[in-house]
Every structure is written in structure tokens, then in C-alpha cells.
Amino acid sequence: MTKPMELLQKHLEEEKDKMFRIAWKMCGNSDDANEILQETALKALKNWDQFRGDAQISTWLYRIASNTCFSRQRKRSRDPVLSADLAEFDRDPAADSVPVDWSSDPLTQVINDELRDHLDRAIGRLPDLYRIVFLMRDVEGFSGEQTAEALDISVSNVKVRLHRARMFLRNELEQYIRSSKGTANETG
């Protein structure tokens, strides 16, 4: 049975905002995000006849979008943190000797330009597959299963990558707060 093209268009229209936000955070700017979105729609239209319904249409679309993102990222020169370094975060989190709770620090209460830059820079340093897992799970609210299916990895792999990404971003934020306080103390 021929699948109506309108069905695909409907799904693309429904998912485009979410897809655009993920693409923006993956490539760092709105122009590239828009190009990824258009490329995803074009690839989906071209391959619609081959879609067999093994996955949900939206999952299939996110798989196309993430592959489009990854292939673009490979062409760009970046300096991401190494995946092997992120594995450090699998050690005992209760073993840290100095507990610091900076969650109520005034520096984290409002997103100003400095904090915004820091958040963007930190997430930009994550390897692609860690960044997209964090964005899909924690920022956009996809389930572990949806994320795993869209990225063609296992649910346990999603969990491991999510934990490491969270820990990396948390540590980067902690360093930012420490260094900001250090600067304030020096100047104050």
C-alpha cells in the first residue's frame, strides 16, 4: 500500500521545532540547524518509499536527522573531550573527598551572557554521541527507549552516555563557578 506523502509531511511539521533545537545545540548555530532540518526533510522525502514501518515515523526521522548532524560534524574541526576521559566518571561518585553543593549559588540562578557562553562551550566539547543523548533525554525529554532507537544504540548505552555527559557538564559548571569566585575574590 502506498503511504501518503501527507503523513510524512505531518510528522515533519510536528517534530521540526524539537529537531531544530537539537540540531542547533549539535552544530552551534541556527543557520546550520536550519540546513540540517531541510536536509533531513529532503532525505526523508527521497526515502519515504523505502520506509517499512519497523520503527515509528518520528524515530526514523530523528535517525536521519542525527546522521545528518554527525556527518556534518565530522567535516568540522572541533576539539572535543575524549570519550576515554569521560569513562572516568564511572568511578564511585561518593568517593569525592570534598562535597561542594553549588546548586544554590547566585551565579547559577540567572542565565546571563557569561553563563550562557559557558553552558554552550561545555556542551560543545562533548563528543557528538554524548551530546545528542544529553539533549534528547535531559533537554527535550525523550525516553531512554526512544533515544536508543533513534540513535541505533542500546538503552544501557544511552544510560552510560547520559551519566557521563551529565557528570562532565556538572564538573565544567563547577569549575566555572570556582573560577568566577576566584576572579571575584582577586578583584574584590
Next chain:
Amino acid sequence: MKPDESKQLTCEEIIALVNGLLDKELTSDREKLALNLIRFNPQCRNLFTTLKKTIQLYRMRRSEIESYPSPKFDWDQLRKKSGCGQ
């Protein structure tokens, strides 16, 4: 769970409990265990609150992007390029 019982948990168990609590994916028994863990273990409490804050900040950053105009598809153009016709 008594205060020192968290020491009997393995590293994987602590990570799974803290992340499970963040994701609200724990059964009620496991949730109770996780809540006790962060109550009695300051390192785990610190880990939980700061991870929660980190996620919260990135969600706030997302809502800034949400205010950006929604992207548009030119369906006629896309259909033409894809060879799907009208």
C-alpha cells in the same frame, strides 16, 4: 537504610540510584533507597543536587531557543528536489 549502609553499595549501584532518581524511573523501594542515600551521604546529596541544577540550566537555555521563530519547510521546493512531484 542506616547512615553507614550506603558504603555497602557498589559504585554502579550508587550511579544507577542517583540517575534513576533524576529520571524518576525508580520503583518505590528503589526510590526510598535513593532518597536515604542522598539524605545520609553528603557526597551523593551534592552529586544529586548539582546534577539536577546542571540539567535545569540546560533546560532554561532551551527555552531561550524556543523563542526563536519556528523554521519553515517549502514543501513544493522539497518535493521538486526529491523527485516526488506534486
